[in-house]
Amino acid sequence: MAEAYELSALEARQKIKEGTLTSERLIQSCLERINRRSGEVGAWTFIDPELALLSAINSDKIGNLGSLGGLPIGVKDIIDTKTMPTTYGSSIYGLNQPDKDAACVHKVREHGGVILGKTVTTEFAWRNPGKTKNPHNPLHTPGGSSSGSAAGVADFQMPLAFGTQTAGSVIRPASYCGVVGFKPTIGTHDRSGVKELSNYLDTVGVFARSVADVSFFDFALRNEAIPDLSIFDEQPPRIGLMVPFRNDASEVVLNNLEQVSKIAETKGATITDIPSSTSFERLADIQTVIMLGDAGKALEWEYEFHPERLIQFYKDSIATGQTISTKGLAAMKSKADAAREKYMELFERIDIILTLSSGDEAPKGLGFTGDPLFNRVWTLLGWPCVNIPFGKGSNELPLGVQVIGPTESDSKTLAAANWLESALLQE
Amino acid sequence: MAEAYELSALEARQKIKEGTLTSERLIQSCLERINRRSGEVGAWTFIDPELALLSAINSDKIGNLGSLGGLPIGVKDIIDTKTMPTTYGSSIYGLNQPDKDAACVHKVREHGGVILGKTVTTEFAWRNPGKTKNPHNPLHTPGGSSSGSAAGVADFQMPLAFGTQTAGSVIRPASYCGVVGFKPTIGTHDRSGVKELSNYLDTVGVFARSVADVSFFDFALRNEAIPDLSIFDEQPPRIGLMVPFRNDASEVVLNNLEQVSKIAETKGATITDIPSSTSFERLADIQTVIMLGDAGKALEWEYEFHPERLIQFYKDSIATGQTISTKGLAAMKSKADAAREKYMELFERIDIILTLSSGDEAPKGLGFTGDPLFNRVWTLLGWPCVNIPFGKGSNELPLGVQVIGPTESDSKTLAAANWLESALLQE
Numbered sequence: 019m020a021e022a023y024e025l026s027a028l029e030a031r032q033k034i035k036e037g038t039l040t041s042e043r044l045i046q047s048c049l050e051r052i053n054r055r056s057g058e059v060g061a062w063t064f065i066d067p068e069l070a071l072l073s074a075i076n077s078d079k080i081g082n083l084g085s086l087g088g089l090p091i092g093v094k095d096i097i098d099t100k101t102m103p104t105t106y107g108s109s110i111y112g113l114n115q116p117d118k119d120a121a122c123v124h125k126v127r128e129h130g131g132v133i134l135g136k137t138v139t140t141e142f143a144w145r146n147p148g149k150t151k152n153p154h155n156p157l158h159t160p161g162g163s164s165s166g167s168a169a170g171v172a173d174f175q176m177p178l179a180f181g182t183q184t185a186g187s188v189i190r191p192a193s194y195c196g197v198v199g200f201k202p203t204i205g206t207h208d209r210s211g212v213k214e215l216s217n218y219l220d221t222v223g224v225f226a227r228s229v230a231d232v233s234f235f236d237f238a239l240r241n242e243a244i245p246d247l248s249i250f251d252e253q254p255p256r257i258g259l260m261v262p263f264r265n266d267a268s269e270v271v272l273n274n275l276e277q278v279s280k281i282a283e284t285k286g287a288t289i290t291d292i293p294s295s296t297s298f299e300r301l302a303d304i305q306t307v308i309m310l311g312d313a314g315k316a317l318e319w320e321y322e323f324h325p326e327r328l329i330q331f332y333k334d335s336i337a338t339g340q341t342i343s344t345k346g347l348a349a350m351k352s353k354a355d356a357a358r359e360k361y362m363e364l365f366e367r368i369d370i371i372l373t374l375s376s377g378d379e380a381p382k383g384l385g386f387t388g389d390p391l392f393n394r395v396w397t398l399l400g401w402p403c404v405n406i407p408f409g410k411g412s413n414e415l416p417l418g419v420q421v422i423g424p425t426e427s428d429s430k431t432l433a434a435a436n437w438l439e440s441a442l443l444q445e
Numbered sequence: 446m447a448e449a450y451e452l453s454a455l456e457a458r459q460k461i462k463e464g465t466l467t468s469e470r471l472i473q474s475c476l477e478r479i480n481r482r483s484g485e486v487g488a489w490t491f492i493d494p495e496l497a498l499l500s501a502i503n504s505d506k507i508g509n510l511g512s513l514g515g516l517p518i519g520v521k522d523i524i525d526t527k528t529m530p531t532t533y534g535s536s537i538y539g540l541n542q543p544d545k546d547a548a549c550v551h552k553v554r555e556h557g558g559v560i561l562g563k564t565v566t567t568e569f570a571w572r573n574p575g576k577t578k579n580p581h582n583p584l585h586t587p588g589g590s591s592s593g594s595a596a597g598v599a600d601f602q603m604p605l606a607f608g609t610q611t612a613g614s615v616i617r618p619a620s621y622c623g624v625v626g627f628k629p630t631i632g633t634h635d636r637s638g639v640k641e642l643s644n645y646l647d648t649v650g651v652f653a654r655s656v657a658d659v660s661f662f663d664f665a666l667r668n669e670a671i672p673d674l675s676i677f678d679e680q681p682p683r684i685g686l687m688v689p690f691r692n693d694a695s696e697v698v699l700n701n702l703e704q705v706s707k708i709a710e711t712k713g714a715t716i717t718d719i720p721s722s723t724s725f726e727r728l729a730d731i732q733t734v735i736m737l738g739d740a741g742k743a744l745e746w747e748y749e750f751h752p753e754r755l756i757q758f759y760k761d762s763i764a765t766g767q768t769i770s771t772k773g774l775a776a777m778k779s780k781a782d783a784a785r786e787k788y789m790e791l792f793e794r795i796d797i798i799l800t801l802s803s804g805d806e807a808p809k810g811l812g813f814t815g816d817p818l819f820n821r822v823w824t825l826l827g828w829p830c831v832n833i834p835f836g837k838g839s840n841e842l843p844l845g846v847q848v849i850g851p852t853e854s855d856s857k858t859l860a861a862a863n864w865l866e867s868a869l870l871q872e
Contacts, residue, residue, distance in 0.1 A: 225690030266757070296753055303764035310765055326723055329695070330818055337730035338737055343775060350768060391757055 021046035027177040027231045028244075030259060034088045041074040041088030041132060048090050048134065052175045058156055060149040061170035064093045064102050065135030065406040073132045073365055076151060076359040084130025085221065085238040091126050092179030094167050095136040096143045097222075098211035099123055106213045107141040107148055107163075110324045120211025122222050125239045134176050137166030140387060143182055143215050147387050152194060154415050158380040161191030164225070168195040169238065171225045172416075178235045179225045179229050183397055184215045184309060186376070186390025188223035189420060192405035193375035196416025198439075200232040204400030207239055214314035218351055219305070219397055229308030229404065229436040236428070245429035250369075258368035262294040263302075263391055267380040271417055272291050274409040275374055277441065278419045282372070285441040290368055292344035302391065304350050305398040312345035314339020323345055354398050358425065361399060361444050365424040370434040375418040379411025392420070402428045404435040408442045448473035454516055454604040454658045455671075461515045465642055468501040468515030468559060473559065475517050479602045485583055486575040488597035490522045491529050492562030500559045512558025512665040518553050519606030522563040522593050523570045524649075525638035526550055529560065533640045534568040534590075537751045547638025549607060549649050552666045561603050564593030567814060569744060570609055570642050572758050574814050574828070579621060581842050582863035585807040588618030589814030595622040599843075605651045605662045608673045610824055611736060613803070613817025615650035616847055619832035620802035622813065623843025625866075626652050627659040630853050631827030634666055640658045643739035645778055646732070646802045646824055656831065656863040663855070674863040677796075681713035682861040685795035690722040690729075690818055695805040698844055701836040702801055705846045705869065708767070709799070714867040717795055728784055729818065731777050732825040738774035741766020781825050785852065788826060792851040798859040802845040806838025831862040835869045 022030070022044045033039035049067045056062065074088065077094065082088040098104050098116035105111045123133065138148035140163035150165035152158040153173035160169040164181030168191030171179050181188040183201045192199025200223055207222035214220060224239075226232045235245040258277050277390070283289050314336050321336040328336075364371065374392045381388055396403050402423045409417040421438060423431025449471045452460070460466035477495045483489065501515065509515040525531050525543035532538045550560065565575035568591040577592035579585040580600035586598040591608030595618030598606050608615040610628045619626025627650055634649035641647060650664075653659045661671040686706050691699070710716050718806050747755065748763040755763075791798065801819045808815055823830050829850045836844040848865060850858025 263757070300760070300764075301753060302757060303760045306761035307765050307768050311768070325727060330690070330729060333727065333730045334733035337727075338734050338765060338769070341734050341738070341767070341769045341773035343768065343773060345769035346770060 023051040023174050023337055025177065026228055027226060028234055030177060031087070032087060034082050041077040041082060042071060044088065045070055045090050045132060048176050053171055055175065058151065059153045059169050059173050060151055061137055061166040061173065061175055063136050063138045063148065063166065066102070069101065069124065070132065072135050077130060077132055082130055084128065086126060087130030089131050089178060090134035090176045091131045092134055092137045092167050092170050092176045093123060094139050094164050094180050094182060096139045096182055096213045097123060098178055099133060099136065102136050104136065107139040107146070108320070108327070110320055110327050120212065121208035122217055125210065129238050134150060137170055137179060139163050140165060142213060143187055144313070145185060146329050147384060148442060149377070151384060152380050152415065155413065158382050158413070158415060159194065159384055159387050161194035161326060161380060163187040163306040164191050165387060167225050168192050168197055168199065171227060172197045177231060179224060181223045181225055182212060182218045183221050183223050183393070185305065185397060186257045186393025187227070189393045189403050189405045190376050190388055190390055192225060192336055193407070193418035194380035194416065195409040196418070197225055198229055198232050198407065199223060199405040200236055200432070201397070201403045202236055202428050203326060203402050206428065207306040214316040216309045216316065218308050218312055218354070221397065229432060229439045232404070233432045234435070245431045249272065249433045250432070250437040255369040255437055256288045256290070256367065257282055258290050258364065260292035260294060260371050260373050262299050262373070262395060263292070263377070266377050266391055267374055270411050271374055271378055273374070274417050275419055278408055281441055281445055282438060292371070294362060298395065301354070301395045301398050304354055305394040307342065307350050308347065308354060308398070311342040311350070312339070314342065318437065331440040358399050362424055369423070371422040373420050373422065375405045375420040379413060379415035379417055398420055400426050402431045404431065406435055406439050406442065408440070447726070450478040450601050452604065453633045453642055453655055454653060455661055457604060457789065458514070458516060468509060469498065470513065472501040472517050472559060472561065475603050482600055482602060484580055486580045486596050486600050488564055488593040488600065488602055490532060490563050490565045490575065490593065493529070496528065497559065497561050503703060504557060504559055508740070509557060513553060514557030516558050516605060517561035517603045518558045519561055519564045519594050519597050519603045520550055520864055521566050521591050521607050521609060523566045523609055523640045524550060524607055526560060526563065529563050531563065532564040533788050534570070534573070535747070535754070537747055537754050543638070545638065548563065548635035549666060550638065556665050564606060566590050566598055567592060570611060570614055571641060571740070573756050574811060576729050578811060579807050579842065582840065585809050585842060586621065586811055586814050588621035588807060590614035591618050592814060594652050595619050595624055595626065596652060601628065601659065604653060604658060606870045608652055609639060610648050610650050610820070611646045613820025614651070616820045616830050616832045617803050617815055617817050619652060620834070620845035621807035623834040623845070625656055625659050625830040625834065626650060626831045627663055627859070628824070629663055629855050630829050633855065641743040643736045643743065644737050645739055648824065656833065656859060656866045659831070660859045660863070661861070664827040669867065672859060674860045676857070676860045677864040682796040682864055683715045683717070684709055685717050685719040685791065685798045687719040687721060687798050687800050689800070689822060690728050690804070691721070693804050693818055696806055697838050697847055698801055698803070701844050702846055705835055706870055707801060708872055709865060715728070719791060721800065725822065728781070728822045728825050731781055732821040732831065734769065734777050735774065735781060735825070737762055737766040738769040739766070787827050789851055796850070797858055800847045800849065800851040802832045802847040805842055806840060806842035823849055828852050829858045830857065833862055833866050833869065
């Protein structure tokens, strides 16, 4: 039998319900895995085995109530937890102990989930990397900013974890680490208690090792049962193949995407080529300006009182952001709002867009978590995005493709992603 | 005897005056060197041997009139030349042939200098690198944006060349390539015909292989004779050792600077430690904002009409710059103006500041020309800066130290640099 740490969230939940697995055993197994692998991967910024085990034992005692009953969850350290310190990846907050849980953490506890520990984030979920390495090759970045969540899930240290995305912080690390990442429609999960980077862009998302698991976790947070993922089984999805920033992608990922598209077509999907355009790609510039302008506000206190603890990139970017006029920033947000409306026309004859998750496999080096260019426009548009791992890059690191649906069609998008995942697994 | 291409500008000028060297022979020698080395270094974006030779022959015919009579000069391709195409390092300007010379090129011709060719610049003297490699190791960057001028002078392809500096585009490549670079007090040389990046910051500077040569060239452009470089021979300079951003520098460059300081002290200079401060270092943030805001204006046309030819960094940066309010940008410039006044107090008891030219030797890779952090504040302050090569990094690439003087004290600063250069040569 598989070790407990290898189980998917849905499998583990089923076993716990049946009484063939306890939360204590599951979490003990994850902790052993973490212990064995912590030097190699470095996914955690805080983990207290005793505390996690006590929570698991307590969960077993009360009967593992709730949809997430007894399941271990990794929480990105940009998210407040009242039982664990929360540093936002910054030495400014080295001793910070929030006195309440973020809304999304509260949801987990409400549904019986066990907070396993805090996962490494880049500083303020922005540029400056933490200690995490790619579990497939420790010389390569795991991506960021949700570095520890993606790497930990990929490395079977926990079945479920939280991330957040402002540019590409869920989809990119998911792609680099070879796991499923899901960024729901913007506004889906309450961001209270999540350290703000951009009020306009920040989105809470989730990681798991299958589309079914991310769907299960994300919908539990909405107080809903897992959506019907079989809706495309009879009539496969109509897929629009769209590749903005094609010139910035490596040949390997482009070929990989081409192969995924061919497989989908073979399995009955219709594939329509959707051309990108200069005006569509220019939304990336708007995303940059909004992120800078918003970050200038969100990190004003840190810049004012602790500049000596910020790397130059942050000081430069915050100073720049603060000089962007309120009017100019509002104008950019209006443009983005208009784009969110306008480009919904892309979905007139298709169910989902299929595109790249990143421009290449995880780059070598731990000083930079990689370029979010292939995520920024979709984040700006606020649409649901899923990374599905498939293929290998030239260094044998994971590749992924991105499935994107129209706003507030998260169930349908996940169902299409689930269909594609199955199609690819049969290869 | 040394090959003609190995001569310094002052030596060559002396020989031409004496009649023991012709401009034709000098330029023929440089062209042969360029021809032998062009694959390895790639310093030139345009060079027409026949045109250069014809100019040299013509110079010899009329008697090598003027202070630069018969000397070959490399012109950074951000600077207009009426006899050669000028691309600003951008495909947008691939076919651009200016119909007049930039003011500084006009000065060269007025003083009898021969325009040898156009040297590689990063695109718009900003981020996107050209083809130039470091002549000491082709796997390493030569620095930028004045990549070809620094590399070409270092490689003995010409004795003198133009650069421009907005952040660190003269001093950094000089340091990486092991040549003397001089950025005079802001406003010294007329910038007409130099493609604008930042109206507030852009400064025309020069490269050579000795302090005497840069002094000679720079003062010729002012219609002045080489200043007296011996003023510190009797009474060595009072040096203030100041190292902003110390934590961002490698141990090797810090030790190297320490060694330079010790040598200077042994030779009779007084060394005073000047502490850096958070408010001083914060001027780097102001430099970033001004550069972005100005670039948003300077490159408005290119962004509007040729976005498809700009890399994403440019589009993002220009879009951000354009959103900075006129008022906010003006406020930043007022702050910088005030700092230009205020920090003159640093020179109350010293003649020059001695600091780092860069945080380390030239980094590996040709995709990024290195970080100008150690230059940005000094550029913002508008003070004269000189790179003096000394020492080697851990990959055996050149290191340098930076000598900085108070505004409009260029002669004195160069004299102090000359004194230090001699002191270091005796080691």
